[in-house]
Amino acid sequence: MIFMTVGTQLTFDRMVQTVDGWCESRKTNAVFGQISDPGPKGYRPAYFEWRDFIAPDEFNRRYEEADLIIAHAGMGSIISALTMAKPIVIMPRKAVLGEHRNDHQLATAEKFADRSGVYVAWNETELPGLLDRLIENPPSANGEAASAFADPQLIGTVRDFIFSDRKAG
């Protein structure tokens, strides 16, 4: 089972349409997608089952059940994959195409590209081939699941601040 998500805010037709085309040409019904509200003009996939939005508990269940995640390069999607030890393909949104406010997802993809279990499709032309490779050679479990919590140093810093009287300047 493959779970595809574009995150909770914006549609991402370039990715959704590519995955739909991939499902059609590979004759697979393995994908379920959360694609945000396509509106009257947005792309509606024909070759995989999809919803606009799903509730947080269903989102977690879909993640748990998936063998592979396909997502925009958003931190919610990436963190969920790392904590559940799921291989994830990420494709960054581009501001020039109106897919996000700026190009921070390109920077995110660059920074997380070398994490175990994270695979980057830099654009829609790379995506189908990357999916083919991952289906042909399924990645073994994505190493150890990341902790459910932030770095102990960060948690400690915040906790110390809460229980201090510290104020800036």
Next chain:
Amino acid sequence: MKKRPRILAISSAGGHWVQLRRMRPAWDGCDVAYVTTKDGYRVDVMQDAAERDQPTPRFYHIVDANRWEKARLVRQLLGILRILLKERPDVIISTGAAAGFFALKFGRFLGARTIWVDSIANAEELSLSGRKAGSSADLWLTQWPHLAESGSGDRHPEYRGSVI
């Protein structure tokens, strides 16, 4: 014994929320209120508090808005002000975006101490709200070491680890 600190943890839904929640052991045992733009998170917040043997937090849902939706931004701001006046938090913490910026800015007027943890998604530069929040944050953190020298003027965000 001193009263338990009152914490207001606020962010928009999605990645900001996931990051905010990953820091929750930092306010274990405190009197906590969560504020976010998606009501669907309420169930998880309550379940997690019960499972982790924490005091039951309060949960507030505010309208979602981005910086181009002026009318919604105003509604969001009014919602936040109402919650701040009701909660009177000792400490406000946010990972972003606009909602967190509002909460820090106005919460500080009401005497709260404030924490901004800029989203790890901002690997190249601080987020816009993160740069603006700097002057309202008593503790101003980035999750990338190379951004610890950024910021404007003589104040810089600090790096103290990340959420993942």
